[in-house]
Amino acid sequence: MIGDLRHNDWLRWIAHSILCAIFIGIFTVTDFWGTPLNSTKDYLIILSHWASIVFACTCVNLILTLLPHRGFVIVYATITFLASILAFYRYTMNFTLNTMMLDIILQNDLAVSADMLEWPIFVWVLCATTISILIANLRKQYIIKIKNRWTIGTVILASLTLILLLAPTSRFSRPILNRIPFNIVEMTTKYISERQEITNERPRVFKTANAQSDSLTVVFIIGEALRPSNLHINGYRRENTPNMERLGVVSFDSVWSDYVYTNRSVPHILTRADTSNPNLAYTERSFIDVFNAAGFNTIFLGNQDAEKPYAYFTKEAQTSIFVNLSKGVYNYDKWLDEDILPVYQKELAKNNKQQLFVLHTIGSHWWYNVHYSDSFEIYKPVMKSRIVASCDSMEIVNSYDNTVAYTDWFISQIIEPLKNLNAICIFLSDHGEALGENGQWLHASESTMMNWTAAFVWMSDNYKQKHPYFNQNINHNKHQFYKTDFLFHSVIDAADIQTDILDTTFSIFRE
Numbered sequence: 364m365i366g367d368l369r370h371n372d373w374l375r376w377i378a379h380s381i382l383c384a385i386f387i388g389i390f391t392v393t394d395f396w397g398t399p400l401n402s403t404k405d406y407l408i409i410l411s412h413w414a415s416i417v418f419a420c421t422c423v424n425l426i427l428t429l430l431p432h433r434g435f436v437i438v439y440a441t442i443t444f445l446a447s448i449l450a451f452y453r454y455t456m457n458f459t460l461n462t463m464m465l466d467i468i469l470q471n472d473l474a475v476s477a478d479m480l481e482w483p484i485f486v487w488v489l490c491a492t493t494i495s496i497l498i499a500n501l502r503k504q505y506i507i508k509i510k511n512r513w514t515i516g517t518v519i520l521a522s523l524t525l526i527l528l529l530a531p532t533s534r535f536s537r538p539i540l541n542r543i544p545f546n547i548v549e550m551t552t553k554y555i556s557e558r559q560e561i562t563n564e565r566p567r568v569f570k571t572a573n574a575q576s577d578s579l580t581v582v583f584i585i586g587e588a589l590r591p592s593n594l595h596i597n598g599y600r601r602e603n604t605p606n607m608e609r610l611g612v613v614s615f616d617s618v619w620s621d622y623v624y625t626n627r628s629v630p631h632i633l634t635r636a637d638t639s640n641p642n643l644a645y646t647e648r649s650f651i652d653v654f655n656a657a658g659f660n661t662i663f664l665g666n667q668d669a670e671k672p673y674a675y676f677t678k679e680a681q682t683s684i685f686v687n688l689s690k691g692v693y694n695y696d697k698w699l700d701e702d703i704l705p706v707y708q709k710e711l712a713k714n715n716k717q718q719l720f721v722l723h724t725i726g727s728h729w730w731y732n733v734h735y736s737d738s739f740e741i742y743k744p745v746m747k748s749r750i751v752a753s754c755d756s757m758e759i760v761n762s763y764d765n766t767v768a769y770t771d772w773f774i775s776q777i778i779e780p781l782k783n784l785n786a787i788c789i790f791l792s793d794h795g796e797a798l799g800e801n802g803q804w805l806h807a808s809e810s811t812m813m814n815w816t817a818a819f820v821w822m823s824d825n826y827k828q829k830h831p832y833f834n835q836n837i838n839h840n841k842h843q844f845y846k847t848d849f850l851f852h853s854v855i856d857a858a859d860i861q862t863d864i865l866d867t868t869f870s871i872f873r874e
């Protein structure tokens with residue numbers, strides 16, 4: 364039997380932990396701001412996401428309250444302090460914490476952070492922190508007896524719940540860890556591991572790399588979730604690729620990616636990794652380094668975060684620029700590839716004789732509506748909710764096809780300034796996308812629609828004259844089956860670089 368007093372203490376402990384969690388949950392609300400929702404069901408789903416975060420917070424609090432009183436107040440007030448700052452910028456500027464932003468705040472440009480400080484944030488943070496101290500101080504109202512079996516049982520239960528919720532295999536882990544306040548820990552851990560990945564130097568595995576052309580521009584665009592079967596250039600019913608067709612882009616319509624999500628496929632594409640040696644993606648440098656050795660000016664322009672599995676390659680380029688730094692998967696304002704264009708044009712204007720551009724686009728990433736500009740809302744009606752299950756399937760396809768039309772335009776904007784140069788542009792999407800086949804949507808699960816991926820090549824007239832066989836061969840090879848393994852060797856081959864690492868049997872430019 365437990366005495367009344369002890370039982371009261373136990374109830375107070377639980378109530379206090381819930382109160383602390385709900386207070387933090389106020390800041391979490393900003394992370395859901397602007398989420399497109401269409402029905403009561405959508406609101407209930409989002410409410411359940413919010414509730415799962417508050418529940419996880421309660422479990423954390425049950426453990427943190429075991430600290431001595433003062434220790435708990437300091438830890439809780441610090442979490443609130445950070446959460447209130449994130450909530451402020453999320454609400455006022457739609458800023459989401461990610462590792463790129465952490466990099467800027469911690470390393471590069473403190474002036475940028477100083478610019479963001481104005482009096483409303485001081486008032487907001489001061490109020491939030493003061494209230495949090497008052498709430499944390501309620502810890503004085505009860506005593507936790509560590510050796511009590513109720514205490515031990517509660518802590519074990521809280522810990523197990525957290526493990527179940529936050530394990531990488533849990534479907535709750537991503538929605539919880541990517542939101543306030545858990546994103547503070549998640550992004551800091553990710554940041555540290557990305558830094559380690561970048562600083563672990565990889566060896567150069569080739570002996571020579573010599574450029575044969577004295578003036579050449581190579582552009583490689585990493586596409587996102589572009590499936591070949593929804594492209595008019597490949598025979599799709601909707602005319603969503605007019606620009607590529609006008610520019611004489613050659614489409615490779617049978618390309619297969621072994622991987623169906625960005626983090627695995629991008630390292631595979633950029634390195635010598637192939638189906639037989641997939642691990643080279645994590646031990647070797649990318650083709651960017653071959654271009655460096657051959658004397659090219661190398662530029663990486665990213666419209667997605669440099670995630671850990673490929674962060675290393677972004678640092679191989681002599682210039683590495685990221686646009687749309689403060690975006691995250693839970694942002695629902697426009698996030699467009701055209702933001703790459705001003706930086707691209709500026710770099711092109713430098714007139715480097717030999718240059719390699721690697722562009723990492725956001726392409727046809729979910730949530731489709733935010734990845735095309737308003738004038739590309741061609742196929743209507745478009746989807747209204749961010750919850751896949753509550754979207755009409757035709758609306759999803761309409762929105763997706765709008766991203767295709769936008770990507771077609773974006774590619775043309777990359778190609779246009781190359782027309783009078785000796786230039787080649789290669790596009791390869793990291794993977795495809797399922798649009799309802801066998802009830803499957805998006806990517807990163809099991810559907811061959813996610814493996815089939817779009818690939819294109821465009822050559823300037825000057826380049827065609829210099830490489831008549833390459834031009835002939837791509838037109839001959841365009842319906843052949845290739846794995847994305849082709850990219851590493853093909854891009855080096857296209858650049859006329861003589862190197863011992865090149866295996867022309869992979870090249871799409873050879874017979």
Ligand SMILES: [Zn+2]
Nearest residue numbers: 588624625793
């Ligand atoms: Zn992807």
